[in-house]
Amino acid sequence: MSGPNGRDMNNLDGGDERIAAMLDRLGDAERSGADGLEERIMGSVARVFAPEPLAIVEARGAWWLRTPVRLAAGLAIVAGVGIGIYSSMPGTTLEVAPGVDFALVEQRIDGLLAMADGGDGFGDSVASIELWAEALDAELSDGWLGSDLTSGLGDLNLGGGAL
Amino acid sequence: MVGAMGVPRGRWAVRMEAALTTREQPARHGDGHDAGELASVVARAAAGDERAWETLVSIYSRRVYAMAKSRLRRPDLAEEITQSVFVTIATKLRDNAYTEQGRFEAWLFRVTMNRVRDAARRMKRQAVAMEPSAIAAMGAEASAAGDPADLGALRAALGTLGDADREVIELRHHGQLGFKEIAEMLGEPLGTVLARHHRALRKLRGVLERHDPDENGKDGLA
Numbered sequence: 001m002s003g004p005n006g007r008d009m010n011n012l013d014g015g016d017e018r019i020a021a022m023l024d025r026l027g028d029a030e031r032s033g034a035d036g037l038e039e040r041i042m043g044s045v046a047r048v049f050a051p052e053p054l055a056i057v058e059a060r061g062a063w064w065l066r067t068p069v070r071l072a073a074g075l076a077i078v079a080g081v082g083i084g085i086y087s088s089m090p091g092t093t094l095e096v097a098p099g100v101d102f103a104l105v106e107q108r109i110d111g112l113l114a115m116a117d118g119g120d121g122f123g124d125s126v127a128s129i130e131l132w133a134e135a136l137d138a139e140l141s142d143g144w145l146g147s148d149l150t151s152g153l154g155d156l157n158l159g160g161g162a163l
Numbered sequence: 164m165v166g167a168m169g170v171p172r173g174r175w176a177v178r179m180e181a182a183l184t185t186r187e188q189p190a191r192h193g194d195g196h197d198a199g200e201l202a203s204v205v206a207r208a209a210a211g212d213e214r215a216w217e218t219l220v221s222i223y224s225r226r227v228y229a230m231a232k233s234r235l236r237r238p239d240l241a242e243e244i245t246q247s248v249f250v251t252i253a254t255k256l257r258d259n260a261y262t263e264q265g266r267f268e269a270w271l272f273r274v275t276m277n278r279v280r281d282a283a284r285r286m287k288r289q290a291v292a293m294e295p296s297a298i299a300a301m302g303a304e305a306s307a308a309g310d311p312a313d314l315g316a317l318r319a320a321l322g323t324l325g326d327a328d329r330e331v332i333e334l335r336h337h338g339q340l341g342f343k344e345i346a347e348m349l350g351e352p353l354g355t356v357l358a359r360h361h362r363a364l365r366k367l368r369g370v371l372e373r374h375d376p377d378e379n380g381k382d383g384l385a
Contacts, residue, residue, distance in 0.1 A: 016364040019317075019371070023336035023364075026314050030229035030337055034242055037228060038220050041249045045220070048253040049211040 198265060205267045209256035220249065223268075227275045229337035233321065234279050234329070235286060244278045269348040272338055276330060276348075313371075320370040328363040331356055 012020060207215035227248050232241035251274055255261050261270065321329055334345045342360070346353040 012361070012364065015368055016361070019364045019368045020336070022313060022317050023332060023367075025311075026233075026317050027229055027336040027339065029314055030232045031225040034228060034238060037242060037245065038217075038224055040242070041220050041224050041246055042216060044246050044250050045216050045253045046213075048250055048257055 201267060202265060205256070205261075208253075209259070209261065211257070216253070219252075223271055224249065226338045227271070230272075230275055230333050231279050231282070233318070233333050233337050234283050236318075240282060244275070244282060248275050248278055266347070268340070268344060272334060272340065272344075272348055275338075276334075280326075316371060316374055317367065320367050320374070323370050324363055324366060328359050328366070331359045332363045332367075335360060 204215045204218050208219055224245060228241050228245045231244040232238055235241055235244075248271070252261075252271055261267075321332065324332065330349075331345060334340045334348070335342070340348070342353060342356055346356040349356065
């Protein structure tokens with residue numbers, strides 16, 4: 001028997017050929033049924049080639065983009081909460097913004113200098129204030145340099161409240 | 164027609180139905196089909212060409228399905244495997260991961276065989292040894308379902324074959340591959356594949372004769 005699939009390559013006797021023919025019929029039976037199979041497969045294949053929804057693309061890319069931002073935000077929150085807890089502890093006198101006080105002092109000095117420039121007799125007063133400010137500046141600098149920063153923030157009292 | 168895969172599903176389905184009635188269909192390997200034509204279809208399929216996929220699905224889906232159904236005896240699982248085979252093929256083609264140029268058919272059926280083997284392995288725990296009475300019962304069941312009883316008995320008799328022999332039978336008669344393609348796919352000499360096929364036929368014949376000697380005598384199988 002010579003078949004389209006090369007059956008003639010296998011030299012079969014009558015009985016074997018009958019089994020082979022039955023197997024062909026069985027193959028036909030197995031290939032039948034499952035109505036709509038092709039359409040469902042085409043649907044699956046189409047999904048493979050469909051462009052990804054923009055939201056998925058953005059979400060996938062954004063993870064890498066946003067990771068450092070998330071990390072920074074997390075650190076900031078942790079630091080904020082830590083400072084808040086620390087500052088709420090009894091006996092804590094944390095002054096972490098001496099620069100603000102300096103700014104106020106400078107602002108006041110500038111204001112006084114402006115008045116002195118107006119020639120209304122405040123020159124001596126301004127000079128004495130400038131001396132006082134310089135002395136204060138030196139004192140604060142010594143305080144910073146002299147403080148033991150490794151001893152903990154609780155030991156860090158710059159006396160800024162006196163300003 | 165690159166990018167046609169992205170069109171809405173409903174319209175797509177309608178177009179597919181129309182295309183299936185007028186599809187281009189290269190002949191199968193066993194029929195001496197033009198390998199260059201198949202390579203062209205595969206190349207277009209890799210680019211997302213809808214009609215190329217219709218062609219591939221129309222040629223191969225039922226053959227893949229038949230192989231899975233024959234081994235697993237569960238149409239739902241057979242369809243699931245068929246779907247997964249095509250999704251794998253599509254994904255690999257899309258990602259340019261198909262490196263067996265000119266051997267698409269062997270590749271597709273190798274993927275199929277691996278999926279079927281895995282599923283069969285999972286089901287093996289529930290497998291029941293095929294006794295002659297079970298073969299007769301399956302024949303009667305198949306007959307009741309509309310299949311000729313002899314096909315039901317043959318289907319059951321396939322369960323008595325070893326995996327290697329059964330694969331050759333299923334690739335040949337369910338997958339409709341030529342012996343040369345089977346040999347290429349399995350990586351074995353053609354003579355080995357032919358001998359295995361012959362041995363499997365003999366064994367099936369013997370099982371069916373034991374199952375129903377009267378009918379086999381009448382049909383000249385004895």
